Every structure is written in structure tokens, then in C-alpha cells.
Amino acid sequence: MAKKGRPNAWIERIEPRKDEIVEWVRAGATNKEVAEALGVGYATFMDHVSKNPDFSDSLKQARLSGVPMVKLALMKRALGFEYEEVKTSIKKDDDGEVKQFIEKVKKYCPPDVGACQTFLRNNTDDFRDKAKFDYDFKTMEIELKKLQVESQNF
Secondary structure, three states: OOOOOOOOHHHHHHHHHHHHHHHHHHOOOOHHHHHHHHOOOHHHHHHHHHHOHHHHHHHHHHHHHOHHHHHHHHHHHHHOEEEEEEEEEEEEOOOOOEEEEEEEEEEEEOOOHHHHHHHHHHHOOOOOOHHHHHHHHHHHHHHHHHHHHHHOOO
């Protein structure tokens, strides 16, 4: 006799579309968006992700695959760059004949201070947030005080 009850979301909705889900994540979809697209609850989706380590690893790799491209794009924006803009226009000449013109213009996008700041903060130790440094310093200070107290046997 067939088992009655709620259908298994992993078997019916997630497992058959694993490759498609990985592509969605690679394209930037969040876990909530994936769950919604599959028609399953977010908690259910995350439960199945945690129970299937191979699937979880595939999603992590897909998420990380875009990081190098984003990092390069951020650096490009931080440094400024030239690009070519193509405009297509249609004009009538003196004879009344319609002609199509393609105009190519070189443009320059200047460096972006926000992109510079973000790139430096994420890729060098010299430009980390002072608040993070202060937190780390306070944590170290507390640990030292604990050691001092323990060594004096209070």
C-alpha cells in the first residue's frame, strides 16, 4: 500500500532540478529566491541543503564563481576606464532617402572614490575599518587581563 502524506520536496522539486538551481545561484539568485521559484518553503529548502553536503558544496562553489569577476569589475571602476559607446541614428538626406548612421564615441569613466575605498578595505590590511581594529584590540586586552588575574590566583 502506498504511503500517504505530504510529498517529499527533495525528491519531487529539488533533486530533479539540482543543475538548474546551481545555475540560478551562479547567476546571483539567493536561497530565498530559489526556494520561492521551486515552490518550497525557505526553511524546507535550507533543511535539504544542510542534509545534502554535495548539493551544499555545489551551491557554495557556484556562489564563489562570480567573486573574481566582481573583484575585477570593482578594481576597474576604482581605477577608471575608457569605453566605446555606439549610437545608431536614422536620418533623411537631401534626396529624402532614409539612411542609418552608426556613431562610435570613446568615453572615459573616471575613478570612483567609493570603489577605491571598498577595494582597499577588502584587499589590504592598511585600510581596514578602525572599528574592527578597536574591537580586536579590546578583545586582546580582555584576554591579557584574564591571564593576569589567573596568574595572581585571585
